[in-house]
Amino acid sequence: MEDTGTVVAFWILAALTVGAALSVAAVRNLIHSVVLLIVSFAGVAGLYITLSADFIAVVQILIYIGAIAILLIFAIVLTPRAGRLNQEGFMLLPALALAVLVAGTMIFVAFDTSWAISERDGFEETATAIGDLLLDKYALPFEIASVLLLSAIIGAILLVRPEGAEEGPE
Amino acid sequence: MTIKSEPFVVNVGPQHPSTHGVFRLRLTLDGEKIIDADMIMGYLHRSMEKLAEERTYTQNIPFTDRTDYLAAMTGNLAYVIAVEKLMNIEVPERAQFLRTIMAELQRIASHSMAIGIFANDCGAWQTPVMHMFRDREKILDLFEMACGARLTLNYMRIGGVSRDIPDEWMPQAHKLLKELPKRFAEYEDLLLSNEIIIARSRGVGVLTPEQAIAYSVSGPMLRGSGVAWDIRKADPYAAYDKLDFEIAVGTNGDCYDRFVIRLAELRQSLYMLEQALDMMPSGPVHQRLGTSTVQPGTQPIAPLAFRPPVGEAYGRIESPRGELGYYIVSDGGPSPFRFHIRSPSFINLTPLKLMAIGSTVADAIVILGSVDIVVGEVDR
């Protein structure tokens, strides 16, 4: 990908994503942390667009910002007496070491391997193709995923149901 | 679905769009559900009852305007009835009819406002209020013709009314009476079966008749709980014993009932007004209070100072908000020894806590709107 727009966009988005992600870890206030996480998600969505994955980019915004970030916010507001701080526990140094190690290894592998780079251009349109694949080749995993979602919903409701909740509608 | 949360205290008022003045409601919430409600009054306290003890009986009439400023006529009326009882004054027939007409016009004006504000509290952004203002303006015009003021009228006098109505008054009143039924039909069409109003107010803020009587609420609040009680019928004053009308009562005691009762009372008031205008006798509109105190002049103005006999009197009327009573104790001096107002807004407000607990914040506002308080009267 050599055209100027993409390159410029990539560097801006990369800086945004990584910067926001680093701040998420560094910032002390949990709500700020979630807001920065949203920025990071948006940055990743932008990166998807530079990778010509328009459908995934939109889904990223829809699910991660519109749903998961909101769930995190809900988790925060529903636990009012818990701390709002986002500080590290006693695992700080081991975790840091491990994270650096893992990321370093992956970066090393990324540069060390000679990938079979294809010469094709970006995808023209992915939504239709993904739809076809999902309902054809990956139909079974697709159904399983929907069952998973359903059971997750039921599980979540069962978990937060207060003990002795009245049966049926009020 | 209930997710337990911390109790959460919200102050509605004293500065809040829906408290109808400076009234404060401290709600303790669990989520949006009210688990406790405290009413904190007194932000508009002007010490009227004490001030009145320093002024003469006639000077006190303007104070009564300023308690329930949305229904100044009825405030005047209740007070002068109390003083007349104290002094045993017979009021001329024409004055009685004028008082009745003014009180009923005032009821239409006040109920219009109450209905509009109630719809506003249900969330209809200003539109009902503005439409109701249309009628109210016309009525205020009539008041202006009769006594020169629009809001604080000071029209009633001890022994009658301050002056007779001008000649143009009657035709204009008849014109208004022709116009109003169309308007009322419009309001009934728009509000009575409005899905959202029904959803918001039915089954909300229920007060059973036992509770209503125990809290000694009155007016549309009491009738909303299904108790057919109206002082105009139970203890007629002015010219009400000569008029035919019906009492509107509800069956469920909820906010919707209070609201439909006000709508129905608009019609009843109109019916009474039609009769009263037809039956209006001629004659003096003021009873002179003894020769020694009469002031010269063509206008029958009550004397500024007089000394009623020692005693006490309680004058009560059905104001738009309920039983408005003035309790006056005289020690024979020129000003009352004790002056107490039984203000319906204040007493109707007391079961608010009872009605609000268990409902949501939005309901509390609707309930407050259905009580129809005037903070000037609550705090006096």
Added chain:
Amino acid sequence: MDSVDLEHFLVIGAILFGIGLYMSLAKRNFVGVLIGIELMFNGVNLTFISFSRFVESAEPLNGHIFVIFVITVAAAEAAVALALAVLLYRLRDTINVDQIDLLKW
């Protein structure tokens, strides 16, 4: 700097994954841990998509499909995790993972 290649995206994915790993291990607050997990998901997704775009393959869109499943699972995981957090809070009055040590010996 004048062209963007697979390695660039892989590096960003790796950094996101590292940050997420660090957060999920080190943070005390349960929500902080969740945030870390979501960041890890994002790093992985980015890697999938960039492989899908750059690497020679008969069916290049498979990467996208994987990402869709990952997002689905992430949504389910977030919902259940939220429920767990709320339940935990109700039982223990805290969502500090250091203090939730009932299973410790």
Added chain:
Amino acid sequence: MAIILSGEWYDLRDLANPIRELIDALGAPDAVDYVLWSLIAALAILIWLVVSVIAFIWIERRLVALMQNRKGPNRVGPAGLLQPIADAIKLLLKEAITTRDADRILFWLAPIIVFIPTIVVFAVVPFGESMVLADLNVGVLFLIAVAGIMTPAVFIAGWSSNNKYALLAAMRAIAMLISYELIQVLALLAAVLFIGSMNLQAFVSWQDEYNTWLIFILPLPVVAYVIAGAVEINRSPMDLSEAESELAAGYHTEYGGIKFGFFYQAEYMAGFAIAATVTTLFLGGWTLWGLEEWIPGWIIFLGKLYAVFFLYIWSRGTLPRLRIDQLMAFAWKFMLPLMLVNALVIAVEVVVWEETGASRNVALPAIGAVNATLAVILVIGWARVLGHGSGLQRGYRATLTREIGKIYYTGAEVS
């Protein structure tokens, strides 16, 4: 992204195209004219938005005043036309107060974040034949995704104010937006199923080609989308998150000056965005049965957009507000099942049409009639099933009596 050349004089792109050629002639690199072209188009949209908002502040106030039997702004300038400008100046010059206990950063950030989705939506909306900033293949999904950003923005505003009204409103807003996002998605899903594309321009050309509007074929999704849109832009009867009579001003209670101005403007822009979506997806966008040959497409488009937006002004002037639990019940108990059934039916219809290969003159009216009938049956039937028109949902008049002291209480039904 290819630059689509258009020969029409009124195309905003053509403001950009001569400049592009000029720059090309000067030998500047590609990036320069790419950026310049995008800037001009984006700026045009932004200017249109700001002008529209300013105009509609006046129009809405006058229209609502008309409904409310009063005059509305009529003092500043002729017929009060300069009132919005006076308002804007007032908002700009006011002190920007930040309350003591507010979360300062987020408090300042929220008005800006609220702005983003409302503007970004217009990137994919076709104003005319080639007047679309980004002709995205997943346009419809993009609309939904971008609208989703509203949710955190409103929450941030409510949370950071550190005000109880604002927090309550923010919680309401989140619950509402999430619930109605679902309805929105299902409504648009029905349309996408029918058209078979998520490209907004494809929607317009489909409706142009088949000489109809989707509103005639899919009445239920349109209604659902308009209602869900009202929730998203906080218009009555769904203006719960800024319920004036309950929560003072909801999530922007603590905002004043230009920060409030941002919210105010964003509300209008979000309204235009919803109206633009409805126009494009269901009302034929910039086409009007051949009239677009004679009148610039964007004028037709804007005309339709403003007409849809008028619906929201109208509802604001007339309807009371629902309670939060009623609003949620309406979404989950009433709309969601209907929309699911509707989506299923439309999928079946599309398959049947494909299988039978009926001509469009037969198929489209048939499908439209079936859908309309079904919509009526579903709405009325489902409302009946849910107990509408009985018990607590029934209105009545007061009982009239002459008997003093009798008790007419029949026992309360409590909601």
